[in-house]
Amino acid sequence: PGSYDQVVIRGDAGKREFIAFWVREGRVLAGMNVNVWDVTDPIQGLIRSGVRVDTEALADPHVPLEGLLA
Numbered sequence: 001p002g003s004y005d006q007v008v009i010r011g012d013a014g015k016r017e018f019i020a021f022w023v024r025e026g027r028v029l030a031g032m033n034v035n036v037w038d039v040t041d042p043i044q045g046l047i048r049s050g051v052r053v054d055t056e057a058l059a060d061p062h063v064p065l066e067g068l069l070a
Contacts (some may be wrong), residue, residue, distance in 0.1 A: 004029055008058050011036060019043065026052035042066050 004022040011018030019039060022030040027050055031043035042065035046053065049069055057063045 006055065008055050010059050011061055021046075021058055023053075023055060023058070026055070028053060028058070039065060042069075045069055 004024045006023050008021040008023055009018050010021065013020075013034075017035045019031060019033045019036050021028050021043075028043075028046040031047060033039050033043065046065065046068060051069060053068045057068060
């Protein structure tokens with residue numbers, strides 16, 4: 001608590017199919033996937049890269065996570 005600016009939800013939390021990202025200053029600090037498969041590597045890549053991301057794109061399930069690393 002207090003070490004992040006916002007939590008970004010990608011997907012449908014109501015259906016329990018989403019990814020949650022904890023973000024500070026546009027950088028992903030942590031991520032958690034719930035019933036969304038094959039996203040562990042891209043989530044780790046976002047965290048490890050330290051790259052700033054557009055949080056609207058991060059929340060959009062139509063934008064590939066790998067594309068946010070560029």
